[in-house]
Amino acid sequence: RIAIIDYGSQYTRLITRRLRELGAFGLVYNSNATAAEIAGKDLKGVILSGGPNSVLEPGAPGLDPAILALGVPILGICYGQQLLARDLGGQIHRSTSREYGKAEITAVPEGSMLFAGLPHQQQVWMSHGDHVEVAPAGFTVTAKTPSVPVAAMEDPKRRLYCLQFHPEVTHSAQGTPLLLNFLKSCGMALDWNAGNFIEEKVQVIREQVGKGTVVLGLSGGVDSSVAALLLHKAIGDQLTCVFVDHGLLRKDEMKQVQAYFAPFELKVNWVDASDEFLGALAGVTDPEQKRKIIGGKFIEVFEREAGKVKADFLGQGTTYPDVIESSGIGGAILVKSHHNVGGLPERMKLKLVEPLRELFKDEVRATGLALGLPEEMNQRHPFPGPGLAVRLPGAITRERVTILQNADAIFMQELKDSGWYRKTSQAFAVLLPVQTVGIMGDERTFEWMCALRAVTSEDFMTADWARLPHELLDRIAQRIVREVKGINRVVFDITSKPPATIEYE
Ligand code: XMP
Numbered sequence: 001r002i003a004i005i006d007y008g009s010q011y012t013r014l015i016t017r018r019l020r021e022l023g024a025f026g027l028v029y030n031s032n033a034t035a036a037e038i039a040g041k042d043l044k045g046v047i048l049s050g051g052p053n054s055v056l057e058p059g060a061p062g063l064d065p066a067i068l069a070l071g072v073p074i075l076g077i078c079y080g081q082q083l084l085a086r087d088l089g090g091q092i093h094r095s096t097s098r099e100y101g102k103a104e105i106t107a108v109p110e111g112s113m114l115f116a117g118l119p120h121q122q123q124v125w126m127s128h129g130d131h132v133e134v135a136p137a138g139f140t141v142t143a144k145t146p147s148v149p150v151a152a153m154e155d156p157k158r159r160l161y162c163l164q165f166h167p168e169v170t171h172s173a174q175g176t177p178l179l180l181n182f183l184k185s186c187g188m189a190l191d192w193n194a195g196n197f198i199e200e201k202v203q204v205i206r207e208q209v210g211k212g213t214v215v216l217g218l219s220g221g222v223d224s225s226v227a228a229l230l231l232h233k234a235i236g237d238q239l240t241c242v243f244v245d246h247g248l249l250r251k252d253e254m255k256q257v258q259a260y261f262a263p264f265e266l267k268v269n270w271v272d273a274s275d276e277f278l279g280a281l282a283g284v285t286d287p288e289q290k291r292k293i294i295g296g297k298f299i300e301v302f303e304r305e306a307g308k309v310k311a312d313f314l315g316q317g318t319t320y321p322d323v324i325e326s327s328g329i330g331g332a333i334l335v336k337s338h339h340n341v342g343g344l345p346e347r348m349k350l351k352l353v354e355p356l357r358e359l360f361k362d363e364v365r366a367t368g369l370a371l372g373l374p375e376e377m378n379q380r381h382p383f384p385g386p387g388l389a390v391r392l393p394g395a396i397t398r399e400r401v402t403i404l405q406n407a408d409a410i411f412m413q414e415l416k417d418s419g420w421y422r423k424t425s426q427a428f429a430v431l432l433p434v435q436t437v438g439i440m441g442d443e444r445t446f447e448w449m450c451a452l453r454a455v456t457s458e459d460f461m462t463a464d465w466a467r468l469p470h471e472l473l474d475r476i477a478q479r480i481v482r483e484v485k486g487i488n489r490v491v492f493d494i495t496s497k498p499p500a501t502i503e504y505e
Helices: 012-021 079-087 175-186 194-209 222-238 253-264 274-281 287-309 320-326 344-348 361-370 387-391 398-418 470-483
Strands: 002-006 026-030 045-048 074-077 091-093 099-107 121-128 131-134 140-144 152-155 160-163 214-217 239-245 267-272 313-315 351-353 426-440 443-456 487-492
Touching: 002 012, 012 026, 012 175, 045 079, 045 175, 074 079, 079 091, 079 131, 079 152, 079 160, 160 175, 194 222, 194 351, 194 361, 214 222, 214 287, 222 239, 222 253, 222 313, 222 361, 239 253, 239 287, 253 267, 267 287, 274 287, 287 344, 287 387, 387 398, 387 426, 398 426, 398 443, 398 470, 426 487, 443 470, 470 487
Parallel strands: 002 026, 002 045, 045 074, 074 160, 214 239, 214 313, 239 267, 313 351, 443 487
Antiparallel strands: 091 131, 099 121, 099 140, 140 152, 152 160, 426 443
């Protein structure tokens, strides 16, 4: 493991990614992490990330000196370099302006560990204010630019390596070989992949759970499905899954999930709680109110069903981005109260098992594939916890849910048949609470209006509307109006996020 100490750089997650692409496992820690927190037999090296602060400001985040005494190689990037320089007696040049963008360094690969075998002239990505003017004693300067006298430095004795630029950004032409050289000096076995992740995790889960039992809320989404399969591989029938149908799922969702999981012989309690949920939602139109009702009901139903299992542990498909987001890095504002089961473990007095905590989404998918999850299931678009409730502005009735499910099913089928499902990150139909006049045959109609939403997105924090071909949109609109009773008009949503959100409520 490489410990990555995060000083707030927008690139910290990229460092983790690059390491994993190279087969090395990295974990991010807060800037106040102590040596005791990151130490361990599996610790092979430490990376200090960049960050927006100046190391010369009072109160700037620092480095526990005991980390230097752990004896593993340390790579300081940008702020990390300045921090090491400051703490070890170098001189920092204070700057009021930031240098941002591509730059060319002149490196000295001869005798350098980091630059070994790399060219003298290299394009790099800079993003910094201050820089190191004079390297501390024991360090050799290994790269410079016309404006930055210490663009890189290293102390081979203490195995301290520093870069002013960002090797994790692809604009740094030699970024990957630089990181690889650092990993070599750490003596890392570059063997991180889905297969050995599964082997390792199975052992860890068995140790953690022992003879105990686990209950897991299976939603049919990628995360909970992969978590279920991994737990099942580790502990077999000591795992029971609970699938709650709240009546706001996609058309035939429960049947589909049942079919996907049939070959795995998991124990699953399939719970139809649709009457309970739709009853509680009757007449409610306020978006936040709807979310609260569904969230509360979900906990109630899940707790009741899980109680029947008498489990010792609660399994969850928490992934690495969830962990980072809830640790406060990035500081999100509350736009919508997300319904999740965060309060459950304390209420139910259950210990948590979260086997995917260290994985990014694409790694979760790779793990799913290696566990035999069907490709179609593995590539599913995300589906929100409150389900179709957030796609049904206005009051929710069973009839409106059915109309929406039918329109959505046509949209999904057409996207899959045309290859556009894979090219979009999320797509769905919305049933607007608006009736419009139409003409069908010789008849006047007065029916509901349907909106189609399709977006591309990296992380769902921002999204762009997908440029679906007009012919495809035409076919979908014609089919929906022809085949779905209750809809006589279809519109396509062309707003990005921001300013709109992906869901309608
Ligand atoms: P918004 O609408 O906020 O959605 O742009 C961003 C992403 O989050 C999903 N979403 C949810 N997921 N529980 C979830 O598990 C929720 O309450 C929830 N609300 C929105 C949404 O589908 C999109 O992928």
